[in-house]
Structure formats: structure tokens, C-alpha cells
Amino acid sequence: MYDVAIIGAGITGMSIARELSKYDLKVCVLEKEVDIAMGTTKANSAIVHAGFDAKPGTLKAKLNAKANSMFDQLSKDLDFHFRRNGSLVLCFDEKDMDHLRDLMEQGIQNGVPDLVILDKAAVLAMEPNLSEDVVAALYAPTGGIVCPYEMAIGMAENAYENGVEFFFENTVLDIQKLNNGYALITDKNTFKSKLVVNAAGVYSDKMNNFVSSSKLSIIPRRGEYCVFDKEVGSYVDKTIFQLPTKLGKGVLVTPTVDGNLLIGPNAVDIDDKDDLTTTRIGLDEILRKASLSIKKMPSHAIIASFTGLRARTEADDFIIGEVPDAKGFINAAGIESPGLTCAPFIGAMVKEFIVEMLHPLEKSNFNPLRKGIHHFLEMTNEERKALIKQDPAYGKIVCRCETVSEGEILSAIHRPLGATTLDGIKRRTRAGSGRCQAGFCMTRVLDILSRELEIKRTEVTKFGGESKLLVGKNKQDV
Amino acid sequence: MQEYDLVVIGGGPAGLAAAVAAKEQGIENILILEREAKLGGILNQCIHNGFGLHVFKEELTGPEYAYRFINMIEDKFIRYKTETMVIDLSKDKLITAVNKTDGIFTIQAKAVILAMGCRERPRGALNIPGARCSGIFTAGTAQKFVNIEGMMPGKSIVILGSGDIGLIMARRMTLEGAHVKAVVELMPYSAGLTRNIVQCLDDYDIPLKLNHTVTNIVGKDRLEGVYIAPVDENRNPIPNEEEYIPCDTLLLSVGLLPENELSKKATVKLSPLTGGAEVDEGRETNVDGIFACGNVLHVHDLVDHVTEESYIAGNAAARYLKGLQKQSKKIEVKAKDGARYVVPKFISPENIETDLELSFRVRDIYKDHYVSVYFDETRVAHQKKKILTPGEMQTVKVTAEMLNAHTHCNEISIQVEKE
Ligand SMILES: Cc1cc2nc3c(=O)[nH]c(=O)nc-3n(C[C@H](O)[C@H](O)[C@H](O)COP(=O)(O)OP(=O)(O)OC[C@H]3O[C@@H](n4cnc5c(N)ncnc54)[C@H](O)[C@@H]3O)c2cc1C
Ligand SMILES: Cc1cc2nc3c(=O)[nH]c(=O)nc-3n(C[C@H](O)[C@H](O)[C@H](O)COP(=O)(O)OP(=O)(O)OC[C@H]3O[C@@H](n4cnc5c(N)ncnc54)[C@H](O)[C@@H]3O)c2cc1C
Numbered sequence: 001m002y003d004v005a006i007i008g009a010g011i012t013g014m015s016i017a018r019e020l021s022k023y024d025l026k027v028c029v030l031e032k033e034v035d036i037a038m039g040t041t042k043a044n045s046a047i048v049h050a051g052f053d054a055k056p057g058t059l060k061a062k063l064n065a066k067a068n069s070m071f072d073q074l075s076k077d078l079d080f081h082f083r084r085n086g087s088l089v090l091c092f093d094e095k096d097m098d099h100l101r102d103l104m105e106q107g108i109q110n111g112v113p114d115l116v117i118l119d120k121a122a123v124l125a126m127e128p129n130l131s132e133d134v135v136a137a138l139y140a141p142t143g144g145i146v147c148p149y150e151m152a153i154g155m156a157e158n159a160y161e162n163g164v165e166f167f168f169e170n171t172v173l174d175i176q177k178l179n180n181g182y183a184l185i186t187d188k189n190t191f192k193s194k195l196v197v198n199a200a201g202v203y204s205d206k207m208n209n210f211v212s213s214s215k216l217s218i219i220p221r222r223g224e225y226c227v228f229d230k231e232v233g234s235y236v237d238k239t240i241f242q243l244p245t246k247l248g249k250g251v252l253v254t255p256t257v258d259g260n261l262l263i264g265p266n267a268v269d270i271d272d273k274d275d276l277t278t279t280r281i282g283l284d285e286i287l288r289k290a291s292l293s294i295k296k297m298p299s300h301a302i303i304a305s306f307t308g309l310r311a312r313t314e315a316d317d318f319i320i321g322e323v324p325d326a327k328g329f330i331n332a333a334g335i336e337s338p339g340l341t342c343a344p345f346i347g348a349m350v351k352e353f354i355v356e357m358l359h360p361l362e363k364s365n366f367n368p369l370r371k372g373i374h375h376f377l378e379m380t381n382e383e384r385k386a387l388i389k390q391d392p393a394y395g396k397i398v399c400r401c402e403t404v405s406e407g408e409i410l411s412a413i414h415r416p417l418g419a420t421t422l423d424g425i426k427r428r429t430r431a432g433s434g435r436c437q438a439g440f441c442m443t444r445v446l447d448i449l450s451r452e453l454e455i456k457r458t459e460v461t462k463f464g465g466e467s468k469l470l471v472g473k474n475k476q477d478v
Numbered sequence: 479m480q481e482y483d484l485v486v487i488g489g490g491p492a493g494l495a496a497a498v499a500a501k502e503q504g505i506e507n508i509l510i511l512e513r514e515a516k517l518g519g520i521l522n523q524c525i526h527n528g529f530g531l532h533v534f535k536e537e538l539t540g541p542e543y544a545y546r547f548i549n550m551i552e553d554k555f556i557r558y559k560t561e562t563m564v565i566d567l568s569k570d571k572l573i574t575a576v577n578k579t580d581g582i583f584t585i586q587a588k589a590v591i592l593a594m595g596c597r598e599r600p601r602g603a604l605n606i607p608g609a610r611c612s613g614i615f616t617a618g619t620a621q622k623f624v625n626i627e628g629m630m631p632g633k634s635i636v637i638l639g640s641g642d643i644g645l646i647m648a649r650r651m652t653l654e655g656a657h658v659k660a661v662v663e664l665m666p667y668s669a670g671l672t673r674n675i676v677q678c679l680d681d682y683d684i685p686l687k688l689n690h691t692v693t694n695i696v697g698k699d700r701l702e703g704v705y706i707a708p709v710d711e712n713r714n715p716i717p718n719e720e721e722y723i724p725c726d727t728l729l730l731s732v733g734l735l736p737e738n739e740l741s742k743k744a745t746v747k748l749s750p751l752t753g754g755a756e757v758d759e760g761r762e763t764n765v766d767g768i769f770a771c772g773n774v775l776h777v778h779d780l781v782d783h784v785t786e787e788s789y790i791a792g793n794a795a796a797r798y799l800k801g802l803q804k805q806s807k808k809i810e811v812k813a814k815d816g817a818r819y820v821v822p823k824f825i826s827p828e829n830i831e832t833d834l835e836l837s838f839r840v841r842d843i844y845k846d847h848y849v850s851v852y853f854d855e856t857r858v859a860h861q862k863k864k865i866l867t868p869g870e871m872q873t874v875k876v877t878a879e880m881l882n883a884h885t886h887c888n889e890i891s892i893q894v895e896k897e
Binding site for chain 1: 513561563565574576577578579580581582597598600601602603605607608609610611612613615616618619622623624626627628629630631632633654655693694695698699700726
């Protein structure tokens with residue numbers, strides 16, 4: 001019997017898991033995919049929002065600014081990339097200035113510090129590559145950027161080190177009420193737990209509906225993106241939003257913490273919760289809209305595109321708390337934007353509920369620190385020299401675009417909750433995420449995975465399931 | 479810190495030939511740096527025939543061609559380090575490299591030859607929408623799996639792009655037991671060599687769909703199929719004419735890009751037309767003492783041309799090291815009208831003792847057209863060609879006499895003319 005079972009290994013589930021790992025609790029995480037952060041957490045804008053966006057009074061508004069201020073310490077403790085680059089909301093029409101001022105007002109109400117409206121000259125001085133059509137902008141210095149999957153993986157590793165158990169490739173198919181808790185039935189096993197935390201992202205409605213008569217319904221809302229080569233990664237330094245107008249919400253242009261440029265997303269409601277395809281119309285739309293913000297769209301430098309799904313509910317707000325007609329079942333559902341930003345706070349909130357219910361003791365040996373992979377690219381030559389001396393595998397470069405060494409790949413595989421797939425390696429080391437998109441390193445990484453995990457090369461996958469890369473030996477079917 | 483007269487970055491056919499040439503000119507202190515375990519570059523995975531007809535007057539496979547040069551390197555006692563990646567190059571020719579045994583180390587070179595080859599354009603470069611499933615490979619990656627590792631990436635294949643690698647892989651996959659359903663090409667013509675279309679597609683009844691492109695990719699975990707559609711004059715897919723082809727693999731052969739990250743660090747000026755450095759007749763870049771040759775300079779279709787170009791670079795680097803290179807007026811060479819680009823971009827007549835070949839590519843298919851060379855307004859050469867295609871690199875000669883006769887010329891240009 002577990003004390004707490006968390007469904008979903010996205011940023012929400014991982015924040016909660018890490019918070020709970022501070023206590024003397026038996027906690028497990030059930031995740032349907034092979035790895036952490038394979039849902040919405042892997043595909044979003046990666047912005048740590050300042051907090052002016054949400055309507056005052058909503059949970060989103062209440063949590064955002066507070067959660068934002070947690071990132072400096074958290075990124076240090078868990079060793080993930082975070083940069084407070086600041087954000088600008090661009091206004092293109094004098095007539096919309098009132099909206100811009102309203103937005104600033106809303107931000108102040110939400111507790112966002114240091115907001116200021118800049119005139120055209122000041123905006124262009126700050127960001128020379130922005131469009132000349134800008135008339136003013138709202139500047140939020142506390143806005144930031146983060147690597148969302150690195151953050152989730154960091155939290156997961158830390159939770160694991162502090163005793164949380166993980167079960168991947170376990171899809172929760174049903175949840176049944178027991179006298180003293182719940183039985184979670186997955187395709188592999190049955191897990192019994194006193195409390196359940198529902199952090200299942202776009203599937204959090206389904207989990208809720210297993211146990212409650214107040215039904216939730218999530219309509220996945222697609223958002224598409226294009227990623228650009230690092231060559232144009234510093235085209236802008238701040239995160240550039242567009243002031244929402246009658247014509248729609250607009251799209252953003254931002255650097256990523258890894259040094260690429262990112263544009264997107266659009267917003268299209270769809271029915272399939274697993275549909276992560278990109279569309280011609282969608283990609284054209286974001287390219288067209290993003291072009292309004294900047295002088296020249298560097299279309300030649302696009303290296304990849306992707307889709308993320310928002311967990312949109314009718315309430316249009318986070319749903320966090322115990323389900324009234326299901327004691328001990330706690331929702332962290334409908335966590336759409338700014339869910340990434342708010343995750344650390346949601347983790348703390350859910351922990352409070354659970355502490356109140358179970359009164360656990362705090363662990364004396366909780367270790368808040370996690371050390372990430374040594375990234376060759378980010379080291380000085382002195383550091384590299386020392387590391388290679390210790391472990392020569394760091395002297396062998398496997399991914400040429402991102403300069404990732406074999407040592408990093410091995411560390412990604414062998415660390416706690418290590419990578420088992422090509423995408424797992426990519427998210428932990430960036431091998432394959434550069435300008436050639438794994439053209440060079442795919443064969444090498446595949447060989448290393450096969451060797452280290454002692455599986456056949458034909459069993460290595462891109463992201464689990466049937467996403468195999470090789471089908472057999474040459475001439476097998478001739 | 480180590481010191482060398484000449485460091486060659488990249489041990490493919492370009493780097494090997496350049497090193498051999500420099501050594502033959504008396505440069506003793508040479509080092510080749512190669513990131514792979516073996517010298518030979520991309521040739522090691524090109525196990526098909528068709529190499530060496532010009533240089534060796536016989537038909538060799540890629541590895542055989544490479545082997546001849548590797549032997550020369552060994553015979554001439556030219557030093558090399560494999561499994562060594564160059565990670566930095568400064569304009570003062572300070573090289574930083576890394577490997578397992580030496581760790582990080584630096585080398586001061588007096589001259590550098592860039593011979594890093596090229597890489598393939600990925601799916602993202604075309605921004606093809608659809609699923610992000612497995613089963614999508616660049617043709618070169620698939621070639622490596624099949625030819626080096628003996629492993630098949632799929633069984634039913636669609637190939638996008640009819641460059642040489644795509645064509646060669648259509649045949650290879652067929653021979654290894656896969657079903658190649660179509661080769662899809664955006665342009666009205668193939669970017670590959672005619673001989674490859676005949677020997678790799680026609681001989682195996684593989685359809686070549688010109689004026690078509692892939693418009694969507696379908697699959698959850700593994701690729702299940704692709705949509706292809708014909709395109710209009712502006713290369714835009716025609717809606718409602720999409721056709722679905724079930725397949726488990728999509729190979730991309732949609733162009734090669736010279737790999738110039740290091741060159742950029744060394745402030746080498748690159749041409750937007752070739753993606754490679756702007757060089758003079760000795761293949762010297764704008765940075766004093768840094769030369770470039772092979773696919774890092776511009777993408778070649780025949781390795782023989784790579785070898786010839788690399789001899790030129792190796793010889794010029796030797797002259798540079800011996801102080802024989804004259805600093806003189808440079809004449810700019812331009813590609814005009816039907817010509818897309820030309821290499822070299824500059825010529826210093828005083829450094830030219832014999833004839834000089836200009837390499838260029840045309841923009842489109844031209845039948846019964848003339849290739850002309852102009853010195854300013856004066857046409858000095860005019861050669862009729864039965865057919866010119868973008869897929870085949872062309873050359874045209876500029877002789878010492880021509881240069882002597884036009885010493886005050888400001889510009890040389892190549893044009894494709896109807897008459
Ligand atoms: C387009 C877009 C842009 C966004 N931009 C931002 C931004 O810039 N800043 C920001 O703060 N927020 C942003 N967000 C919001 C943020 O990405 C999400 O709020 C956050 O990632 C949600 O995390 P999660 O853990 O709740 O969900 P997920 O990451 O989706 O995790 C849910 C997990 O549950 C698993 N699961 C589902 N069903 C089952 C089952 N039956 N059994 C077992 N496991 C199951 C899934 O596999 C998944 O791993 C954006 C969202 C989108 C879509
Ligand atoms: C699939 C394919 C089929 C072909 N078919 C034919 C054919 O039939 N007939 C024909 O004549 N020609 C053919 N060619 C063309 C010919 O093989 C190439 O033009 C030639 O190999 C290019 O030589 P290169 O030395 O410039 O580049 P490469 O062979 O690519 O060599 C470059 C070398 O540099 C190394 N390198 C790069 N960066 C670094 C670094 N930072 N540090 C250390 N080392 C580095 C690389 O590892 C590589 O070994 C084919 C090419 C390909 C790709």
C-alpha cells in the first residue's frame with residue numbers, strides 16, 4: 001500500500017513528487033510513457049511567465065508571480081537551465097495603448113514587480129531587431145526562460161534519490177475506490193494507495209471521471225512551433241509577445257535557454273489527445289504572425305517544428321484540490337499555461353493538502369540537491385581537460401552540432417531514471433537536437449544505447465512503443 | 479602547445495589529397511585531424527562503383543578510392559590523428575582539438591586546409607508538417623546503417639529528393655530487400671547524375687515523380703505513410719491532388735550543406751551561393767593562410783573533382799608556406815545569367831603559371847546552349863554544350879594567354895547563352 005500515488009510524470013507530477021519526497025511517505029509515480037516529460041511538458045513555449053496575463057481572482061493569477069520567484073533557487077538546487085531574460089508585450093497601434101496599460105494594471109494586481117511601459121525608442125534600443133511598427137511595449141524584467149523537460153527530469157531524479165518509486169509504461173486504465181484508499185489498475189499491474197494525485201495532463205479529466213460524479217472535460221488545444229538554428233538564437237534577447245487584439249492572441253518569438261530561437265504557438269481545438277502532428281496551415285500561420293514582431297523572419301534557419309497540447313477545461317483555470325465526492329483523490333488537473341511556471345508552487349500546495357491528511361514526519365536525510373550532466377559545450381577547456389583525464393569518454397564527441405561527448409551520453413543512460421530511448425538521450429544531453437537533427441549522431445547514439453542497455457539494435461526506439469529505428473539485418477527478407 | 483607547418487582538418491578525400499600534394503611540394507611538418515576512427519571520409523560508406531574514372535582511369539568503389547589515398551599518406555609518412563575532433567579554429571590558425579587520449583590540446587599551424595566535407599539537410603530545413611514519428615532518416619544516415627552496420631532502417635520506402643545519395647540509396651535499399659515505392663522530386667529535373675538515374679532507378683523500375691513533393695507525414699510511433707502532391711510553377715503543392723503512399727520509411731536526400739562552423743569561428747567569409755568559403759585560384763580564403771577544398775568549399779558530385787581541387791589547395795598552401803605566393807591584384811569572377819555560382823571567386827593573374835579551370839553550376843536545364851567566358855565586356859570563350867543540368871558540375875578553362883591579354887580586366891564572368 002502506497003501513501004500517495006501520482007499519475008503522470010510531467011512537470012506537475014514531478015513538482016509534487018519532489019515536494020512529497022521531503023517526507024516520510026511511500027510515494028509512487030505511474031506514467032504511461034517510457035520517460036519523464038513526454039506529455040505537454042516536452043512541448044510548450046518554455047516561458048517562466050512574469051504573471052500579468054491571468055485574470056485577477058483566478059488560481060493562475062494567484063500562483064504565477066509567486067511561483068516565478070521560486071525559480072532562481074530551484075534552478076540552482078536542481079541544476080537546470082533558467083535565465084531571467086525579461087519579456088516584452090508589443091503594442092502596434094496607438095489605439096491599443098489602453099489595453100497595454102490595462103495589462104500592466106492587471107500585472108500589478110497579480111503582484112508582478114517592476115513592470116514598466118516603454119516607448120518605441122526604448123523598445124528598439126533594447127531589441128534592435130524588432131519591427132519598426134512597434135509603438136510601445138510592456139516590459140516585465142522578471143520573465144524568464146527555462147528548459148521544461150530538463151527541469152522535470154531534474155525534479156524526478158531528485159525525487160527518486162529521495163525515495164519516490166517510478167513505474168513507466170504503466171497506463172492507468174481504471175481507478176477503484178477501496179475502504180482505505182484506491183486501487184489504480186494499469187495495463188501491467190495494480191497499485192494500491194491511500195491517496196491519489198491526478199497530474200495526468202490532457203488525460204486528467206479521464207482520471208477524475210473514474211472516481212467523481214462531477215465530470216471534467218478537457219479539449220486538447222493544439223499549439224505549433226518552429227525551432228531555429230542557434231545561428232539566429234540571439235536575434236532577440238527578451239521573450240517577445242504581441243498584445244492580444246481583436247485579431248487574436250498573437251504568437252511569441254523567444255530565445256530558448258539552449259540558445260535557439262523559438263516561435264509559436266497557434267491555438268486550434270482538436271479531438272485526439274495523442275495527436276502531436278504539425279500542419280502546413282498551422283506552421284504558415286505562426287510564421288506569418290511572428291513576422292509582425294520582427295524585422296526579418298530567418299526562415300532559412302528553421303531546424304524543426306513541433307506541437308504541444310493545452311489541457312483546456314471549461315473552468316479556464318487550474319483545478320487543484322481534493323475532489324469533493326472522492327476523499328483522498330486530489331486533482332492537479334487542467335494545468336494549462338502558465339502551468340510550467342506555476343508547477344513549483346502547485347507542488348508545494350498539493351504537499352500541504354497531503355501533510356494535513358496524513359501528518360507525515362519530515363525526513364531528516366532529505367537531499368535537496370541534484371547535480372545534472374556535465375555538458376562539454378558549457379565547460380572551459382581546463383574543466384574539459386580535467387574531466388577527460390578522469391573519464392576519457394568525455395574526449396569523444398558523438399554529436400557534432402551540439403558538441404556532446406560520449407561521456408554525457410553514458411551519464412544520461414546510467415544516472416537515476418536514465419534514458420532508454422533516442423529522445424531520452426536528446427532531452428538529457430541535446431545530442432540530436434542541433435542543426436543536423438541527428439543525421440550525424442543517430443547511428444552512434446543507437447549503438448551506445450544498444451551496448452549499454454544490452455538490447456538488440458532493432459529494439460532501440462526513438463521514444464518507446466513501436467517507434468523502432470531498425471527493422472532487421474540486410475537481405476533478411478530477400 | 480604543438481606546432482605544425484600545415485594542419486589539414488578533415489581526413490576525407492579532400493584532406494588526404496591536399497596533404498599529399500603539400501608533402502610532394504616539400505612541406506614536411508603536416509598533420510591531418512579526423513574525427514572518425516578511419517581516414518576516408520564519406521567514401522567509406524559509398525560501397526558502390528563510380529569513383530576514380532578521371533583520377534585513376536578505372537572504376538573503383540568509394541572505400542577502394544579512399545584506400546589508395548590512405549596508402550599514399552602512409553607511404554609519405556604524413557602524420558594523422560583519428561577520433562580527434564577539431565572544436566575551435568582562430569583566424570590566427572590556432573586549433574583546439576579533443577580526443578580520448580590527448581584530452582583537449584592546441585596546435586599552432588602556419589597554414590590550415592579546411593576539408594570538413596558537408597552534411598545533409600534535415601526534415602526541418604523543409605519544414606515538412608505531419609507526425610514526428612520514427613522512420614524518417616536522411617539518406618546518408620540510412621546509407622551508414624545499411625553499408626557500415628549491415629542493418630535495415632525499413633522495408634517499404636519513399637525517397638524525397640533525387641540527388642545522387644537518394645538515387646544510390648534507392649538502388650541499395652532495393653538490393654538489400656526493401657521495396658522502394660517512389661523517388662519524389664520537387665523540381666522538373668533530378669539533381670543527380672544522369673548515369674545514376676539510369677543505373678539506380680530505371681534498371682529497377684523505381685518511379686521518379688518529378689514536380690512532386692511530400693506534403694504530410696502519417697504515423698503514431700513508426701511512420702505509416704506519406705502524402706505526396708504535384709506542385710505548380712511556384713513549387714507549391716496543388717491542393718486536392720494529394721496521393722497517399724503507405725510506407726514505413728522516408729529517406730530525405732534534399733541537399734547538402736558545406737560544414738563551415740569552424741570556418742565561421744576563424745572569420746572565413748562564406749558565399750551565400752555555395753555555403754562554402756570565398757576563395758582565390760589557390761583556394762585560399764579571405765583569412766591569410768587558411769585554405770579550403772572539397773565539399774566544405776562547394777558540394778561536388780564526383781570525388782575525382784574533389785581530388786583535383788584538393789591538389790590545387792595543397793600546392794597553394796605549400797607555395798604560401800615557402801613564401802612564393804605573390805600579393806597582387808585580384809580579379810573577381812562572377813556567375814551571371816544561367817550560371818548559379820562559380821569557384822574560385824577571385825583570381826590573381828600573377829600567381830597563375832598555366833591554365834586555370836573554373837568550376838560552376840547552372841541554374842536550370844539548358845539544351846544546346848553556350849557557355850561563355852567574358853573578360854569585362856569581351857567574350858573570350860564560347861563553347862556549345864548539348865545539355866547542361868544543375869546536377870552536374872561544369873568546368874571551363876581560362877588560359878594564361880587570356881589572362882595576359884587582359885591584364886587590366888576588372889571582372890571575369892561566366893554566362894550561359896542561347897547563341
Ligand atoms: C502550446 C503550449 C504552450 C505553453 N507554454 C507555456 C509557457 O510558456 N509557460 C508556462 O508556464 N506554461 C506553458 N504551457 C503550459 C505547460 O506546458 C503545462 O501547464 C505543463 O507542461 C503541464 O504539465 P503536466 O505535468 O500537468 O502535464 P503533462 O506534461 O502532459 O504530464 C501529464 C503526464 O501524464 C501522463 N498520463 C496521462 N494519462 C495517463 C494514464 N492514464 N496513466 C499514466 N500516465 C498518464 C502523460 O503521459 C504525461 O506524461 C504551455 C502549454 C502548451 C500546450
Ligand atoms: C552518398 C554519396 C554518394 C556519392 N557517390 C559518388 C560517386 O558515385 N562517384 C563519385 O565520384 N563521387 C561520389 N560522391 C561524392 C564524393 O564522395 C564526395 O564529394 C567526397 O567524398 C567529398 O570529399 P570531402 O573530403 O570533401 O568530404 P568528406 O568525405 O565528407 O570528408 C570530410 C571529413 O572531414 C571530417 N571532419 C569534418 N569536420 C571535422 C572536425 N571538426 N574535426 C575533425 N574531422 C572533421 C569528417 O569526419 C570527414 O571524414 C558521393 C558522395 C556521397 C555522400
